[in-house]
Amino acid sequence: MSEILMPKATAVWLVENTSLTFEQIADFCGLHPLEVRGIADGDVARDIRGADPLVNGQLTREELEKAQADSAYRMKAIVSRHAELLKPVKTGPKYTPVSRRQDxxxxxxxxxxxxxxxxxxxxxxxxxxxxxxxxxxxxxTHWNSTNIKPVDPVTLGLVGQLQLDEVVRKAADKKAKEDAKNGILQPVETAPEEPVVIFEEDIDHFANAEPTAESVFGSRD
Structure with a gap:
């Protein structure tokens, strides 16, 4: 499988600007020969602008000339350092020091x-x-169950705080989505009502006040 950048755009340029066979272009770009034929017929990558592999440093002029002179020749790409940076980094299994395994x-x-x-x-x-x-x-059922107690893994030095927060957040979001899908409503937090404060002088005022028609029957407005 070719590791060149923008394989379809490169194939478009090679189809338009060289005499290479579909098989040669397909091999260089990591495509199927029928896909390259589709590019030549205008059925595939119609809106893709061609990318010159000579300019972007993925092919030498010597390689191109060899391939055009011999249809059996397969061009060798210059692997771009950017292609290495784009590769996903695979991390191995987490290693825990022996001194920490008991935690x-x-x-x-x-x-x-x-x-x-x-x-x-x-x-x-x-x-x-x-x-x-x-x-x-x-x-x-763990052999040391009697001595196991819940301790924050960050405190134990087994994981970083940011990493832990990310794991917990993703798990909470996933659970919330599953609950919503299953029709389980999340509890709604309501702010506690503030108590009404009545001062002693207000009590005396209302107690001694004479009732009026408006206070008994209400205002006409």
């Missing part, structure tokens, strides 16, 4: 108690543990 059950219990909405798979990935261990802590 993981406490962190697991913290999740079980405080954030049950976080899935076990996410907890396992975050703490570098297994689903079996999480289940044993939850069900109190």
């Amino acid at each position: 993981r059950p406490d962190a697991i219990m913290w999740f079980v108690r405080n954030h049950p909405e976080v899935p076990d798979a996410q907890i396992a990935k975050l703490l570098g543990t297994t689903k079996a261990t999480i289940e044993s802590v939850r069900n109190r």
